[in-house]
Amino acid sequence: MTTNTIVDANTEADAAALLADFHTMSEFGATSGGGVDRQAASAADGQTRSWFSGWLADRGFRVEVDTIGNIFGLLELVPGAPYVLFGSHLDSQPLAGRYDGAYGVLAAGHAAHRAHRDLAASGITPRYNIAVVDWFNEEGSRFKPSMMGSAVFTGRLDLEVALATTDPRGTSVREALDAIGGRGGFVGPDVAGYAEIHVEQGRTLEDAGVPIGVVASTWCAYKYEIVVLGEQSHTGSTLMRDRRDALLGASKLVVAINELVREFDDEVLHASVGEFTVGPNSPVTIAREVRLLADLRARESSILASAFEILQQRMRAIESETGVRIEVLASSVWESGPFLETGLAITETAAEQLGLDSMRVLTLAGHDATNLKETVPVILIFVPSVDGVSHNEKEFTHDTDLVAGARVLTEVVKRLALGDFAG
């Protein structure tokens, strides 16, 4: 069976409902700069989760929450059958944009709701049940690691380890989730396939003037947790030659990490430090230690391996220049990998059927889809980001692109529910 025989009731009303809901949702944790601040398990995250749970329940989804706070909206159309799953994350970085993650969750809700309606109107019983998900703590800004909910779901991360993780104030994930009533006992669902739609967070689609990105593969991401150890002393009275300044050593390391990109062709390596915490961080005191997180990404892991080799040489040089000690405490590795060709074709066909241009793109950012990809067939779809702005209140995607993306995702829901992506 092809989806050509299914009613396609996508209307102006569907588009208006999506945009109105997106507007309502963007009020939770809204910032004065036009963005949102909804770090994982914050009050604003809790408000968004409650609102979305109500939205699902109002449309006939059975709402369940699992032990790490992932929210599922279940449409059981075929009793006992596995589910095809659609979603993203409602949490945000501090002072972030409205679209990152939240658009994908809302679009999944709308797409599942419309697909269900269209399938019912066509009198077709699908092969799989349909579910929507809000993955807990994708951003990892409050509780590390990022993509926590999907990592626990797929077994990459242990539940108890995740629940015991604390934020900088010492609050655990367990406590923070309980404070927003965000922890349940649901186990499941049994997943046959997963699709996620997300804003691109880059410029490829906008530069090409194409509304739908079909993500063909991910970049590798290597992250290193590093500590720079010096000796606490006085900014005034300690002789310059006696100082072992952790902040100076760490600053040289930030510069060295940035300069790694010069060792390769333009834009082949992305290398930055996002988190950088100084101890004791006091005005008249030379820093005792700095903890930082180096984030290196490239298409191929061989590039990252050789970048890290150069970085290690620089670390030894900085140690002898400044008298600090530099230790790599931990590393996390996401290897690159292609998405399944069947999945790419499903999205491309859906877009074509709707008269929308699509193109194959890469993802440089990690997504919950990256975790799911290790266990089930996965599709990742992008819509354009104006100027590629991301993790910033000024993040923006045009309404027409939001609407187009939800339409494509609706078609993808139908195809996956019918078994087009079955293994």
Added chain:
Amino acid sequence: MTTNTIVDANTEADAAALLADFHTMSEFGATSGGGVDRQAASAADGQTRSWFSGWLADRGFRVEVDTIGNIFGLLELVPGAPYVLFGSHLDSQPLAGRYDGAYGVLAAGHAAHRAHRDLAASGITPRYNIAVVDWFNEEGSRFKPSMMGSAVFTGRLDLEVALATTDPRGTSVREALDAIGGRGGFVGPDVAGYAEIHVEQGRTLEDAGVPIGVVASTWCAYKYEIVVLGEQSHTGSTLMRDRRDALLGASKLVVAINELVREFDDEVLHASVGEFTVGPNSPVTIAREVRLLADLRARESSILASAFEILQQRMRAIESETGVRIEVLASSVWESGPFLETGLAITETAAEQLGLDSMRVLTLAGHDATNLKETVPVILIFVPSVDGVSHNEKEFTHDTDLVAGARVLTEVVKRLALGDFAG
């Protein structure tokens, strides 16, 4: 009258009492590394203040607290006469040594107590009354600026501005002081002269093998509060050429500040950054801003002026290299200046009388004495710091040097009470 005619009852018992009290006092806020953590108006600062207030009261001092939390212990020997004042500060940097400030307050208490006893035993009525002080918040690590209590006392800083100052968690000085019962209504005393004893926080005395430092002048200290402004974006997906990374710009600035010292002879300029705070400081996010405090010190202000000129050129270069904007938000200036020759001679004579070597030294660090110096005659005395270690749990001064310093200070109390330092 000379002090040669006064009973000198300094005994082994006096030395033992000082060391025992110092040991007791060092238990408040004690850290596992052998230091203390007693930031201003913390619970541990409150405990130390209470203990010292009780110590004063037990020895017949009248204890008064002023509106910014400075604690005074008053011995009114000549009704209505002005006071000569002795003290330092009980608060500490985070994870600091036991001696910095606390030794000076305790030594002032012991010296005032002994001087009073010796004067009484000699049947001599002094010209001035005697007072001991714990200046609130000398360190400035929790509430800026440093030397807050003495700055309010001398009128350099407005009381209401000081009380409204908040720590990084948003707690005001007013709230923090009230939480430890640390704010009173005392006005005064009327001060005719001030002396402070402190650990050197440098190596000069230790290198010379001399137990008593007579501080002849202060270095200049120029402090600049600087903000580096970038654009918040994604550490993975944002193209390298699109990034305006505030952390990268700020790191280059830290390196540039350190490299300023190369423009001058060895140890002529001290230049460091102690405080460095990244926003939003999240693992997957390029920093939007960094706030930092540059601390430049030298013997002459002309050196600091030319260092700052070079630094401004480097700031412009860093702006064009990285696309950030660098703004100097505020600066604080402490000019260098000599201490009064009369005061130097008083300390030198006192040391000589006790058979202790002394030498003239500089102070690179600021002290409450630096504030007092602007309004009354001031004496500043140093005892050696082993290896010059400061603002560190490993800060150390030998017991014999603590005892010698307190003996010299006792003689200085007598001389000042008798009017040797009158203007």
